[in-house]
Amino acid sequence: MAEQLLKVRGLKLEGLSGETWTPIVNGVSFDLKKGEVLGLIGESGAGKSTVGLAAMGFTRDGCRISDGEVEFDGIDLVNASAAVKRSLLGKRIAYVAQSAAASFNPAHKLIDQHSEAPVQHGVSSKSESEADGMELYRRLRLPDPDNIGFRFPHQVSGGQLQRAMTAMAMACRPDLIIFDEPTTALDVTTQIEVLASIRDIVEQFDTAAIYITHDLAVVAQMADKIKVLLKGDEVEESDTRTMLSNPQEDYTKSLWAVRSFERPKKPAVNTGATPIVSIKNVTAAYGTVPVLEEVSFDIHEGRTVAVVGESGSGKSTTARCITGLLPPKIGHIEFDGQALPLDYRRRSKDQLRQAQMIYQMADTALNPRKSIGEIIGRPVQFYSGKTGSEKRRRVEELLEQIELDPGQYINRLPSELSGGQKQRIGIARALAADPKFIICDEVTSALDQLVAEGILKLLANLQDTLGLSYMFITHDLATVKAISDEVVVMKDGRVVEQGPKDEMFQPPHHPYTDLLLSSVPEMDPDWLTTLLDQRGVDNIGDAAVNKMA
Amino acid sequence: MSNLLFVIAVLAAAVVGGYLFRLIGQKTTQNRPYFRDMPFLVAFGYVFGAILIFLCARLYLQPTTLESGVPNAVTIFFRWTVHLIAGLALAAFLFRLAGRNIGTDGSKRLFRQMPITASFGILTIILYCIVALMPEVFAPYGEAEVFAKSYVYPFGDPAANGDPAHILGTDEIGRDILSRLIFATKNTMFIALAATILAFLIGGIAGLAAAIFGGWVDSVISRSVDVLMAIPALIFQLLLLSIASFWANSYGIPMVLFMIVIIAVIDSTRVFRLARSVGLGIVAMDYIEAAKLRGERLGYLITREILPNAMPPFLVEFGLRFCFVFLTIASLSFLGMGIQPPSADWGTMVRKLADFIKFAQFLPNAALLPLFPALAIAILVLAVNFVVDWILDKSSGLKG
Numbered sequence: 038m039a040e041q042l043l044k045v046r047g048l049k050l051e052g053l054s055g056e057t058w059t060p061i062v063n064g065v066s067f068d069l070k071k072g073e074v075l076g077l078i079g080e081s082g083a084g085k086s087t088v089g090l091a092a093m094g095f096t097r098d099g100c101r102i103s104d105g106e107v108e109f110d111g112i113d114l115v116n117a118s119a120a121v122k123r124s125l126l127g128k129r130i131a132y133v134a135q136s137a138a139a140s141f142n143p144a145h146k147l148i149d150q151h152s153e154a155p156v157q158h159g160v161s162s163k164s165e166s167e168a169d170g171m172e173l174y175r176r177l178r179l180p181d182p183d184n185i186g187f188r189f190p191h192q193v194s195g196g197q198l199q200r201a202m203t204a205m206a207m208a209c210r211p212d213l214i215i216f217d218e219p220t221t222a223l224d225v226t227t228q229i230e231v232l233a234s235i236r237d238i239v240e241q242f243d244t245a246a247i248y249i250t251h252d253l254a255v256v257a258q259m260a261d262k263i264k265v266l267l268k269g270d271e272v273e274e275s276d277t278r279t280m281l282s283n284p285q286e287d288y289t290k291s292l293w294a295v296r297s298f299e300r301p302k303k304p305a306v307n308t309g310a311t312p313i314v315s316i317k318n319v320t321a322a323y324g325t326v327p328v329l330e331e332v333s334f335d336i337h338e339g340r341t342v343a344v345v346g347e348s349g350s351g352k353s354t355t356a357r358c359i360t361g362l363l364p365p366k367i368g369h370i371e372f373d374g375q376a377l378p379l380d381y382r383r384r385s386k387d388q389l390r391q392a393q394m395i396y397q398m399a400d401t402a403l404n405p406r407k408s409i410g411e412i413i414g415r416p417v418q419f420y421s422g423k424t425g426s427e428k429r430r431r432v433e434e435l436l437e438q439i440e441l442d443p444g445q446y447i448n449r450l451p452s453e454l455s456g457g458q459k460q461r462i463g464i465a466r467a468l469a470a471d472p473k474f475i476i477c478d479e480v481t482s483a484l485d486q487l488v489a490e491g492i493l494k495l496l497a498n499l500q501d502t503l504g505l506s507y508m509f510i511t512h513d514l515a516t517v518k519a520i521s522d523e524v525v526v527m528k529d530g531r532v533v534e535q536g537p538k539d540e541m542f543q544p545p546h547h548p549y550t551d552l553l554l555s556s557v558p559e560m561d562p563d564w565l566t567t568l569l570d571q572r573g574v575d576n577i578g579d580a581a582v583n584k585m586a
Numbered sequence: 587m588s589n590l591l592f593v594i595a596v597l598a599a600a601v602v603g604g605y606l607f608r609l610i611g612q613k614t615t616q617n618r619p620y621f622r623d624m625p626f627l628v629a630f631g632y633v634f635g636a637i638l639i640f641l642c643a644r645l646y647l648q649p650t651t652l653e654s655g656v657p658n659a660v661t662i663f664f665r666w667t668v669h670l671i672a673g674l675a676l677a678a679f680l681f682r683l684a685g686r687n688i689g690t691d692g693s694k695r696l697f698r699q700m701p702i703t704a705s706f707g708i709l710t711i712i713l714y715c716i717v718a719l720m721p722e723v724f725a726p727y728g729e730a731e732v733f734a735k736s737y738v739y740p741f742g743d744p745a746a747n748g749d750p751a752h753i754l755g756t757d758e759i760g761r762d763i764l765s766r767l768i769f770a771t772k773n774t775m776f777i778a779l780a781a782t783i784l785a786f787l788i789g790g791i792a793g794l795a796a797a798i799f800g801g802w803v804d805s806v807i808s809r810s811v812d813v814l815m816a817i818p819a820l821i822f823q824l825l826l827l828s829i830a831s832f833w834a835n836s837y838g839i840p841m842v843l844f845m846i847v848i849i850a851v852i853d854s855t856r857v858f859r860l861a862r863s864v865g866l867g868i869v870a871m872d873y874i875e876a877a878k879l880r881g882e883r884l885g886y887l888i889t890r891e892i893l894p895n896a897m898p899p900f901l902v903e904f905g906l907r908f909c910f911v912f913l914t915i916a917s918l919s920f921l922g923m924g925i926q927p928p929s930a931d932w933g934t935m936v937r938k939l940a941d942f943i944k945f946a947q948f949l950p951n952a953a954l955l956p957l958f959p960a961l962a963i964a965i966l967v968l969a970v971n972f973v974v975d976w977i978l979d980k981s982s983g984l985k986g
């Protein structure tokens with residue numbers, strides 16, 4: 038029986054909204070033994086991060102612990118003095134934040150930031166901790182471990198930075214590390230490497246950890262036991278295998294069920310049919326920096342083409358070429374068999390109307406000073422010339438199509454809507470133009486899984502009723518599986534592979550597609566272990582991508 | 587030397603007192619977290635503040651005349667300051683109280699959330715505007731009416747060279763100061779408002795155009811603005827005004843027009859910088875891209891998509907610019923290049939009466955003569971700043 042390390046009982050937290058304190062977390066309890074990993078999962082706003090920080094005895098500004106106890110190794114952290122906390126934090130309890138890029142100080146070298154905590158706490162001298170840092174970098178499989186520490190944060194990649202941050206948390210050999218969504222902002226091939234490194238090093242040093250994430254498949258790889266939170270309430274807790282195979286509560290079951298949505302297969306496209314949009318040999322550059330090279334693919338009527346690739350692969354740039362914001366250097370875009378002017382300023386109103394766009398961040402895509410009615414009403418009036426009651430009727434019809442009650446929402450501002458609702462307004466604005474073709478740029482990646490699922494289903498329904506064609510840009514292969522008919526895989530500005538969805542998810546693959554597919558975490562808790570056994574540490578993720586190049 | 591020793595003694599007392607204060611707090615409250623985790627500087631601040639309040643009270647309570655019969659100027663001025671601040675605060679408080687009980691539900695709610703500083707600012711601005719709109723109603727005498735006795739001291743006490751007919755005294759050629767102050771409100775505020783609005787039109791349009799078009803348009807406008815900003819503003823304004831005074835004479839155009847345009851052009855460079863950076867932030871948003879791809883024209887982009895989002899920083903900048911323009915006019919008048927006599931102006935009044943400051947030690951009443959116009963400037967600038975702060979605070983909240 039391992040030693041008890043952290044005991045949290047009936048933890049309640051309150052946040053200051055306006056002038057009143059409202060509860061954010063209503064009584065969470067858990068235990069953590071030495072070397073044990075607890076996964077905290079839930080949607081955004083569930084209170085995961087708040088609980089994680091409270092386990093360190095820390096609250097953000099405008100938050101306070103209103104009730105309950107947090108006991109770390111016999112020390113009462115809720116009532117501990119600032120001096121006691123200072124001696125614990127960084128030394129025995131460490132924290133790894135979601136965005137390593139925002140958490141490192143850009144003005145100092147990695148190794149200097151690494152050795153700050155050990156020197157401060159008197160654990161080791163500067164030179165000792167630097168030597169130890171290099172050893173940790175080696176164990177975390179960072180390239181060139183002896184020298185990488187002498188770089189500045191902007192000189193290493195995101196995945197490497199996240200591992201350097203993990204090394205920094207390890208610097209004093211803490212008993213407990215809080216990981217707050219450490220891989221959420223990373224590409225799948227980068228994520229898998231970071232996951233493998235984190236799991237490895239936590240095991241090596243027998244460190245206890247709280248792993249906060251919204252991704253079930255990730256937590257399945259990392260945690261010994263899982264606790265599910267919903268809006269500040271505990272839903273259930275059990276060890277990982279039981280939780281995955283036999284969830285008890287309805288909410289947990291609904292989380293598990295999300296990944297099962299998949300729309301029925303459509304008949305093959307008639308050969309010889311004119312595609313609605315055809316991208317022909319497009320080569321484009323930002324100034325002199327080439328971003329796209331000879332990209333060609335077709336999108337047929339009523340079909341969804343998913344464009345997949347990592348960040349920087351040219352997916353969004355392809356969209357900018359189609360919309361005319363970035364005229365290609367070579368090649369052209371055909372719409373319904375006719376070549377479009379390359380620059381959007383030279384396209385006719387009708388050409389602009391036919392192709393619409395839905396953006397990733399609904400927050401920046403909707404003007405915060407305009408009401409929903411104005412946002413959707415403007416394209417209606419602009420393209421169809423409808424005004425007054427006619428325009429209002431059309432706006433109400435559109436709101437009904439996106440499953441929002443017109444009477445309730447038409448006069449609201451975007452800030453009064455949830456993330457999923459904002460994205461629906463983005464869809465309605467695109468539909469208001471009565472288009473044939475819509476570009477969806479990562480429309481679900483900023484949303485919680487359940488909400489994203491709702492958006493995908495809505496898009497699928499709209500496609501069936503209105504006969505729309507979609508170009509669906511995403512880096513999430515689960516989304517691709519759910520919605521697409523055809524898949525285009527891009528890497529470094531080129532199309533690596535393309536074809537119908539079924540073929541793409543069946544071997545044989547192009548080596549890059551294979552790597553992408555194999556890097557997507559699965560719900561099976563043995564998935565990462567099996568993969569590492571099969572391929573070896575050096576043949577997964579970015580390491581393998583770099584070998585190909 | 588003894589003053590320096592006194593300051594050191596006060597600081598030392600606060601250091602020791604702060605340490606003791608925290609220690610006693612910890613002992614008597616059984617180590618409650620508030621005292622336990624109190625940083626030393628906070629404890630020091632409490633004790634230091636207490637000492638300052640004590641010293642102020644002692645200064646306030648000292649007799650107004652020394653034993654030798656000489657007035658105690660420090661105490662007198664300190665009392666005046668305290669009375670002034672207390673009076674203004676009381677007026678602001680009553681104004682807010684009235685606002686909370688009179689008017690529509692919306693205005694009542696506005697007053698309920700209003701800090702006392704903002705209510706002071708709003709009250710002051712309203713009063714200044716009323717006075718500026720109809721100075722004839724409030725002023726006891728005409729703007730350029732000259733009386734027999736010059737340099738009458740304020741407060742109307744004949745024993746102290748006062749005159750009940752001129753409650754705030756008269757100036758160097760015997761004009762009533764209260765009337766001059768009231769007429770100056772109109773002159774100065776009108777020019778300041780006109781110059782600020784013009785500066786915003788020029789700078790705002792140029793800045794947003796630079797942000798939207800970018801490229802060479804942006805470069806040309808920005809570099810021209812850099813050139814204008816490279817010349818020290820006050821010297822440049824003096825130079826241009828002296829050139830303009832020649833034109834004004836030869837073509838018969840009122841000098842006031844030149845003044846407004848010159849101040850506006852020089853100030854518009856600052857507005858341009860703000861408009862451009864705010865505009866760049868908004869132009870990068872996806873909803874602007876969506877509007878461009880819809881095929882919207884430039885006018886729609888600026889008025890419907892960009893301006894509503896740029897309003898809060900613009901409003902705040904408008905308030906601040908107004909203050910700066912106001913001070914510029916006062917400085918120019920003080921230097922003799924601004925509003926010309928017989929028109930009344932606060933800056934000119936300060937200059938003409940400035941010599942009386944030297945008498946502060948012996949004739950505190952006389953020293954007030956230049957302080958009245960200075961106070962009129964200070965209170966308005968302070969009021970505008972308070973209101974601007976409040977708007978900034980409101981608009982940077984969650985509603986923004």
